[in-house]
Amino acid sequence: MNITEPSFDEAEIALLRECLDSKWVTQGPLTERFERLIAEKQDVKHALACTSCTAALHLATMALKLGPGDEVIVPAFTWVTSAHSAEYVGAKPVFVDVDLSTYNIDPEKLKAAITPRTKAIVAVHLFGLAAPMDEIKAIAEPRGIAIIEDAACAIGTTYKGKPVGAIGDIGCFSFHPRKAVTTGEGGAVTTNRDDLAARVRSQRNHGATGAPDPSIEPPGPWTMATFGNLGFNLRLSDIQAAVGVAQMGKLDRLLAERRRLGRRYSDLLSDVNSIGLPSGGDVDGHTYQSYVIRVLDGGRKHRNDIMRALAQENIQTRPGTHAVHRLEYYSKKYGLTAGQFPNAASAEDTTITLPIFPGMTEDDQRKVVQIVRAMG
Missing domain, CATH: 3.40.640.10 (Type I PLP-dependent aspartate aminotransferase-like (Major domain))
Incomplete structure (x- = not known):
């Protein structure tokens, strides 16, 4: 997937x-x-x-x-x-x-x-x-x-x-x-x-x-x-x-589908206390270009274990994005340390972007959620 x-x-x-x-x-x-x-x-x-x-x-x-x-x-x-x-x-x-x-x-x-x-x-x-x-x-x-x-x-x-x-x-x-x-x-x-x-x-x-x-x-x-x-x-x-x-x-159809899939992910994962869901900000305007969860317990190692389990089922994931201050170019040029922006560092280490795409079925989502729940 x-x-x-x-x-x-x-x-x-x-x-x-x-x-x-x-x-x-x-x-x-x-x-x-x-x-x-x-x-x-x-x-x-x-x-x-x-x-x-x-x-x-x-x-x-x-x-x-x-x-x-x-x-x-x-x-x-x-x-x-x-x-x-x-x-x-x-x-x-x-x-x-x-x-x-x-x-x-x-x-x-x-x-x-x-x-x-x-x-x-x-x-x-x-x-x-x-x-x-x-x-x-x-x-x-x-x-x-x-x-x-x-x-x-x-x-x-x-x-x-x-x-x-x-x-x-x-x-x-x-x-x-x-x-x-x-x-x-x-x-x-x-x-x-x-x-x-x-x-x-x-x-x-x-x-x-x-x-x-x-x-x-x-x-x-x-x-x-x-x-x-x-x-x-x-x-x-x-x-x-x-x-x-x-x-x-x-576009309107594609965004409606993304919003439906994003909200369904949130419903299916709402009772998993070890996973942080995208629920802050103006969620009514969210278009879910990516559906990103955060692993609340176990840090980067646990996050990686969940991503590995998904990969073993041929389900692609990736971290949310970079903590840019930790990248070599910026850390060296400006003398930045990993701990200077702790939320950004935590987000890079603990986020998972789950699959979301046009035509994604309920079975597709259920398969992703089952693995996240089992590992969470």
Whole structure:
């Protein structure tokens, strides 16, 4: 049993054929169509597709003009590129511990980490559960600190009824195969700010800044773009966008299925006192990109024993994600110790991501739960 599986059918094939028949396979009309669907779903003015959520986070830090001397607050329990995005522009990631009931950033610890050099906060909506955005905004906005929403796991996630990706200054989404919808690899930047959208649009396209001044030379077949920025090639192709358009057409159904499966896991495991369930935060808006449990007794060894028992039955699992401060790059560069962010370390050592995917049957879930219960 796989930990997750994408949902593909003839809809993707038809749109891929349309793309290939058109002979337009780089960023073009299907990418624009995909962007409109993302913007509509997340209720945001601008959605700009790119090659990955890593690229989206990089574009976000560049658009906000972060750089050397700036500090960017990042949860200590997240995927590594939440922190890498600060490093890419020469800023310093400052780690903050998480709340074990949500795996998202702890607002009280966030407040204590603010310094005069803090220029941005990366608010990660981990596993499809929204971060505590009211508390984060209350800390950030009076101080003029930008909020980057790392919504890699959170297409369709809501916070108090509002879609994520439009709550902070800029949002970043992933369409990796483990996400609810996928383009193979792919991402998107979302924002309501015209200035940030313009910078992202330029910097994902080599730094292009539009046509030259027509008063200098009338436009014609000789006209080439101007380049006022240092940019990159981070464009999504129309081949990938064709898959994305088809996937977005299924999104509501896929999210409904994930929510049903997530709630059923919680019901089936509710009486297992040795297992912590995803029950904190705005669970009504949770989209269960991952269903993550925590082993409360026996630490990492017991967690590993449970994962080994599941693997012996050909059931894939994985830890929730990394305690980033314990990774070699960050621990060496900033002199961090494993015990500095104890909740993040505990989460890495004791979490298990259980299989959740479209088409998962009750028997599939029952098999997973039986082993967890027996080992728990």
